[in-house]
Amino acid sequence: MLVEMKGITKEFGPVVAVNNVDFKIESGQIIGLLGENGAGKSTLMNVLAGTFLPTKGEVFIDGKKKVINNAQIAKECGIRFIHQELNLCNDLSVLENMFLAQEITNKGITNTKEMNRLCTEVFERMNVNIHPNENVGNLQAADKQLLEIAKSLLFKSELIIMDEPTTALSTNEIENLFNIMRQLQSENVSFIFISHKMPELFAVCDNYYIMRDGTYVANGKFKDIKESEITKLMIGRSLADDSFANKIDYSCDEVVLSVKDLNSELFHNISFDLHKGEILAITGLQGSGKEAIADALFGAEKYTGEIRIGNELIKSNSKIIKYMKKGIALVPRMRKERGILNDLSIYDNLSIGFINTKFKKLLISSKEENARFDRQKKAMRIKVGNPNNPITSLSGGNQQKVILGRWLETDAKVMLFDNPTQGIDVGAKFEIYHLILELAKRGKSIIVFSAEYPEISKVCDNCIVLYKGEIAANIKRDKLNEVDVMKYSTGLTGEEKTND
Amino acid sequence: MIKNIKEINIKTLAKKVVQDYSYWLSFVLLVIIAASMNPFFFTWNNITNIFVQSAMIGIIAMGMSMVISAGQIDISVGSQVALLGGFGIQVLNATNSPWIMLIFCVLGGAIIGTVNGLLVSKGHMPAMVATLAMQTTCRSIINFYGQGGPFTVKRELYDSFRQIAVGGIEIGSIKIPFMMIIFIVVSIIFAIIMKRTKLGKHIYAVGSNETSARLAGINVDFVKTIVFTITGMCCGLTAVLYASRLTAVASANAAFGYEMEAIAAVAIGGTAMTGGKGKITGTFLGVLMFKIISNILTSADVSSFLNGAISGTIIVVAVLLQNFQNKKK
Structure with a gap:
């Protein structure tokens, strides 16, 4: 799946959060989205995920124009946004969370068997060990993160946006997450990875995309750039008054x-x-x-x-x-x-x-x-x-x-x-x-x-x-x-x- | 300064009056309706009557005001009155002293209230659940000891003890009933606590936003506990008045439905059910309004069996109006 955003501008009243930005991601790509706080990263991603309608600009999926005006349409297009604060119900089981509001039913009765089968299938594909009947509240932070990814795969997502997914994870858990991302990458799933942590970005992403003050600054391959150069590009503003x-x-x-x-x-x-x-x-x-x-x-x-x-x-x-x-x-x-x-x-x-x-x-x-x-x-x-x-x-x-x-x-x-x-x-x-x-x-x-x-x-x-x-x-x-x-x-x- | 006052638009002033003093408006309106239906409404006798009838609910409503302002609720008050009243009469019969009875009831109420408060603050229970459990517990204990029947004041004390409820101070030709004095004094004490003491400020702060209150240095758990303790003490005082007025406490149905009447009075008084906002004057007028409404209905031959429906309706209407007003803002 090829996703293109062209000329995206998003204004909140007098504030221009994103200004005329072009963004492109191909299938099987992992892009690291960088920028300081308030650079417009989240706003841009929220436009892609249907949370905000852009003031100007268009989104194309596989060359065809799409109006993504709510999260449901984004999901149908195969785009998932995993927010920093995970949207999980801690008191429900893994299975119930996986199918929340999208339960498979048979004449109004939930079909647990079928849901169980699909759930196990996805977990196997990701090679994770989570029991579908476990209470989500008992899961580690890392497993919750994986659960969100599993949820997106379950509904055939091809582009997964992750906003600082590693803040609550330990080094091993991060490595595990990256392995799963790489494996899914080989299955043509693409990722947009928002993070501030350079070592992680260098480890898992192919391309960088840098924003500053709501505008596009630079993009390219991580292997062609040094960390200090990225930092300079991110800051780049005229000196403080x-x-x-x-x-x-x-x-x-x-x-x-x-x-x-x-x-x-x-x-x-x-x-x-x-x-x-x-x-x-x-x-x-x-x-x-x-x-x-x-x-x-x-x-x-x-x-x-x-x-x-x-x-x-x-x-x-x-x-x-x-x-x-x-x-x-x-x-x-x-x-x-x-x-x-x-x-x-x-x-x-x-x-x-x-x-x-x-x-x-x-x-x-x-x-x-x-x-x-x-x-x-x-x-x-x-x-x-x-x-x-x-x-x-x-x-x-x-x-x-x-x-x-x-x-x-x-x-x-x-x-x-x-x-x-x-x-x-x-x-x-x-x-x-x-x-x-x-x-x-x-x-x-x-x-x-x-x-x-x-x-x-x-x-x-x-x-x-x-x-x-x-x-x-x-x-x-x-x-x-x-x-x-x-x-x-x-x-x-x-x-x-x-x-x- | 003077210029500023002049500049205040009459329209915004009217809006402010309607918003902040709506309970005064409804009170005046209600008095006009009542007076037009009852030619004797403005007689001293009728006025003192309303106060006397309001006193018991009124004292509880003062405590309830505090509890609700702190963002909590107490639905065990009626059963507390029954329990304390029943045992209080036994203390009275044993000691012949209404003072000892009063101390017993108020202390007992403080203990019950503190238990409620600790369940809510330290036990992290929703107030509705904690006080619902207390409600049924108190009622069933007093039923057990009274075997469902009443506790009665013994014959010798009957006349003197009854004076608390029916007596008063006579100045010339007019008589000011003790009940009215007690109600007004308690209300003034509560008004001062809520408006001008540290505790009052803390109660509103906790009801408004617990996290902010904690970060301002307020002991949130203490505040949440003490409001229930004070309400329990109000129940103790009310229990003595109840026992005196009826000279008996019927264990099964004494003070039945008092929690709803008290909550209704607080609600029409303009206190926000979510906590943080409210005035004791509002509750004071709310109690009187509640009594005037039920008097109007009684004179219109509405059965007293419908009391519960009336308080239910009043709560719903009052809170709906509050929400409506907040939304408009």
Whole structure:
């Protein structure tokens, strides 16, 4: 099957996510689709899988024009998109999941025998050992991944799109997955493989296809290119604006937060010191464990190891309120789900931190709440009409400022920012960066957890790069550059490798 | 500032009033209907009557408001009242002291409520399931000890004990019933807790978004437990009033259907069934509205056997209206 996309453009309101892109994949090809976060990879694939209808452009299958306007049509064309978050029902059996909503029936009664036969046939073809009656919830992450592939084969898919399928898999499981992919490749099944991990891409893909800022950048064969060249092509943007170039480093010698041998399932042997006034960035790709570390430092995720504020050890796995009272604050990722209290007023959202840590009286006075609010409104330049309105009436940037204000009222010494500009427009992003710098100037110690290089390069004094839950590098600001960060976070340790 | 106020469009103001104070509007509307049907509606006697009749459901509804604001539900309240009332009367008969009875009932309610709360918070059970189990358990225990029959206050205490429910403070020619005073005082206490204390803020926060609440440093499990504990205490207080009003607690059907009436009152009071939003004033008016509606229906000769249907209908209509309003936003 030959799939061609011609002149695809996809706009979301004023945002152009994909701009006039041509893409082609032949049968039996494995293409590695590369690009930074927000480069338009997922959008393009969603167009192919029928999730989005393109604003402009056409899709051709075997030379014939096809309008793929929903996922069902894509499936009928033999195209399957396996998302990063797998769409499986954990409480149902493997068999039930395989045929979910497409059960084979005989006069309304499901024909288990036939389904069993087909299922076993596919498993045999893939050479995997999964029992059809097993509960999906009991399967390993790798088996679930294979199950999704089996499901696509079951319905005669000829093109399988996989979005970062290896994040939850171990090295052996990845190798096994690749073997199955290669075997299916020889049976003329083609794959589009979205990943950030260079070694894997070089191992399994024939061709690369690189996108940047919604446009096509380059394609070719992996065997003709070096990893560092790919990285350069992916980044390629003009240098970040200068207003942060002369950032002053406010770090003092005094160690405020000291982390020693922090371990959990998701990260290993994390140790570092954070100084007064320092801005530390912790970066890494999906699955690098940076989110888990952010939560662990705030007591929201289990860990072993030592976290000290000044010289005081915080007993591991205490309640979050303990960490708060010792002076740690977390501006969480996914503001809508984990940050704001959506039914509550702007006032209440701001004052809840203070009330939890410092408030000792019986009754809350609205006068004091007002004073607190006005102080933060001025400091943060929050644009707000009536603070009694629900917080959801504010824009994303202003909501984030309210959350920030919540923590400033607790007089936190260490502020953790986990993906602080998620879903915030560019202007507000810069405001948040300036606020972060201002806080450092006032002597706060700050850790920014982010996967976006432009973000960390603006604010950080030091940068820790994670790979698979471990510290791969600790880079000072004057040595910081995007190519190195990308290298370390994709698992390269310095020496270059080519695929020969 | 003044300029700003002027600029607020009358239309948006009206919209805001309708959205945020719809329970006031419906209350006024209902009073007008009731007054037009009953010429004696605005007499002191009738008004105090409505309060007295509302008091027991009202006190439970205050606890229920808290539970629902935290995103939970408690359907064991009626059975709790029956259990605590029945045993409370035995305590009263043994000690001759209504105060000891009160302490027994409130403490007992706190214990039952805490068990509910721990099942929900630490046992990760849906509140509906945990309190349904508690409902049947309480009812069956009191049935077992009463052998299906009533617990009655002994003759000597009859007159004095009954004073709690029928007595009042007389100022000149008017009498303010104790029940009315207790109901209003409890409501004020709850209004203050919910609006102006740390606990109140925490309850709304947990009902609004558990993850965010936890990451703001709130002890979510504690909040989820304490709302049930407090509701249990409300049931204890109500049990004493119930025993006093009827001087007997019939184990099989005492306080039957109270959970539905309390939930209905909370629902018409504008509290969101999903938690996070609601006001105690709303619940207070909701309780009165519920009583006024059933009084209108009673005067229209609707059988009291239909009480359950009425509370069911009120819950459905109120929640549908809430959802409709939210969708429009």
